[in-house]
Amino acid sequence: MYTRALESRSRLDLENINEVSENDLRYWTGLNHSQFEQLFQQVPSLHRQSVTPRTDLGIYLCKIRTGEPNTRLCTTFGLAKTTLRRKLHLARECLLADFVPVHIGLDHITRTEVISRNRILPIYIFGSNASSKPLIICDGTYLFVEKSSNFLFQRVSYSLHKYRNLIKPSLIVCADGHILDVIGPYAATTTDAAIMKQILQNHDQPIEDNPFHYFFEEGDVLILDRRFRDAIVSLEEHGYVAYLPPSKQRNETQLNSLQKRPTNHD
Structure with missing residues (x-):
């Protein structure tokens, strides 16, 4: 008992x-x-x-x-x-x-609600026009996983950047940190630029059914890091405005004063 x-x-x-x-x-x-x-x-x-x-x-x-x-x-x-x-x-x-x-997902929120989540500092940095457009941050993150006994999965899940096994979800986030959508996960060997191209192409689905293009419009602002640089052309072809941090010029050791200073595009 x-x-x-x-x-x-x-x-x-x-x-x-x-x-x-x-x-x-x-x-x-x-x-x-x-x-x-x-x-x-x-x-x-x-x-x-x-x-x-x-x-x-x-x-x-x-x-x-x-x-x-x-x-x-x-x-x-x-x-x-x-x-x-x-x-x-x-x-x-x-x-x-x-x-x-x-x-989670682009169906749980409206464009008006996304615009209302813009913040003063991002609007100042990226111009007053951003106040009437959704201001979106896109980036990949990591979910660490155990080493797999499946050799094929082991290959695609091993990151040479982190020296660990992981998978990569891609996040679409409002300026105030509210998560709009989580897409993926993708293989650890997939770059952020390749992920963005797949999102724009709607992966293997018809592009006319792409929820990304249905929700976002030409002129919407996307804030990205340098790992998206190879996807900038694709983004601009669809009419989106993409911002990346400036890069150093060849043979330079740091950014110049104009590159360091935030620019208001008002």
Whole structure:
């Protein structure tokens, strides 16, 4: 009896979430009780497809929060491995169907809202015309992964820049830091310029169905770093205005005074 009580005490009972302490819930999921409930209410398909929806959501949050192996999560929640994998898959699919489209993607926001997120300093640097156009920052980021036993995946996921295995999502961000969309992920060997060209060409889909060109218009401002320099011609062909940091001239050791000074294009 004592052993059974000890085992039940060590398990997280998220179906009775009020019995879970605030510290334990935040440690495992990164959320407090109100935040967990708010997220839970935004995944209605999980309510319909699972008899333990809070547990399914909690297991997925624990997985992405802690990175614990499935074996430990099985012990924590008292589940078999196959059941745990099924719950992880279900929670992920329901979040992709219900939660993600409301918060990520070019359909979750309007151009007017994007323009309202422009800030005074970027407008000053890139000109007063930027105040009436979306001011967008595009850049790639890294998600580090373990070394794979699959040789082909190992090759495309190894970065000679970071000397690690990774994959590269590409982010489209407003001037105030609000994330508009996350595209990808791409192979570690894909450059930022190549990623931007694929986005402009809508990858393997018809270009007339490209959501990027549907949302953005000619004259919209894109702020990029030097790694996008090979994509500037493609961006300008579509009518976008791209800004890159100035580069040093050949045989120079630093930027000159005019290059260092912000220029107002008013």
